[in-house]
Amino acid sequence: MAKSDRLFRLMHLMRSLRPPVTAGDLARELGVSQRTLYRDIGALRASGARIEGEAGFGYTLTEDYALPPQSLSQIEIEALVLGLSEVRLRGDPALSEAARNALAKITASLPEEKRAQIEHSVGLVHRYLPQKQYEADLSLIRQACWQERALRLGYRDRQGRETLREIWPLAIVYLDKELMLLAHCRLRDAFRQFLVGSILSLDWGQTSFRPRRVPMLRDYLAELRSRHEISPYCEEGRQMMAEKEITAPP
Incomplete structure (x- = not known):
């Protein structure tokens, strides 16, 4: 493999793999020695890529000099337009905006040919049923996830029981017809799933769980997969979660 092709492949791997990526993993993917990999990392840094980390700790691409919007292929533009159109329909007002x-920002940064591809994209999104409206403030949930801060939650389960608890919010899952909040419940000291439509009240809690959200979410998803022996994001997994796990016990 020519060095230019190898550097391009290395950049793609660093964008795609979960950071920090070890030199050993990158070298195996590229089929080169770690010594060659270290030289290639140095070459990318010299070219302007901001790559943090070092040998023995792994590497993280924090600023990508080689990925201007003009590099988007036509099928990538189709995926982008379709995905953002879906978010506009399914998201709450802040997310939709x-x-x-x-x-609009991406379109403005593209050359004329690419702008035309966006304006005449093939994929369209339409929903016959109106988007469900939620009383819970989704912007507050997102802020709590980003900042890794606790929330005080009033919740009504499917049996009509109401509880007050403090949670560490981990992620919002967009299911077919519902939104679900994955969280760690401080009252039960366990992972729980909450239907956003069943949240009665929501406010800031007193504690912070920084920097634990990402590893906690990873552990929770692994627990779900192990429990169901199936991914919670495939159709069967969503159905099982909706029928068996969706409601947090009191």
Whole structure:
């Protein structure tokens, strides 16, 4: 493999693999020695890529000099337009507006040919049923996830029982017809799933769980897969979760 092709492949791997990526993993993917890999990392840094980390700790691409919007292929543009269109329809007002603004910014940065591909994209999104409205403030949930701060939650389960608890929010899952909040319940000291439509009240809690959200979410998803022996994001997994696990016990 020519060095230029190898460097291009290395950049793609660093964008795609979960950081930090070890030199050993990158070298195996590229089929080169670690010594060659270290030289290639140095070459990318010299070219302007901001790559943090070092041998023995792994590497993280924090600023990508080689990925201008003009590099998007036509099928990638189709995926981008389709995905943002779905967010505009399914998201709450803040998220919907963000999707609209993001597409406008990306479109403005593209050359004329690429802008035309966005304007005449093949994929369209339409929903016959109106989007469900939620009383819970989704912007607050997102902020709590980003900042890794606790939330105080009033919740009604499917049996009509109401509880107050403090949670560490981990992720919002967009199911076919519902939104689900994955969290760690401080009252039960265990992972729980909450239907966003069944949240009665929501406010800031007193504790922070920084920097634990990402590893906690990873552990919870692994627990779900192990429990169901199936991914919670495939159709069967969603159905099982909706029928058996969706409601947090009191």
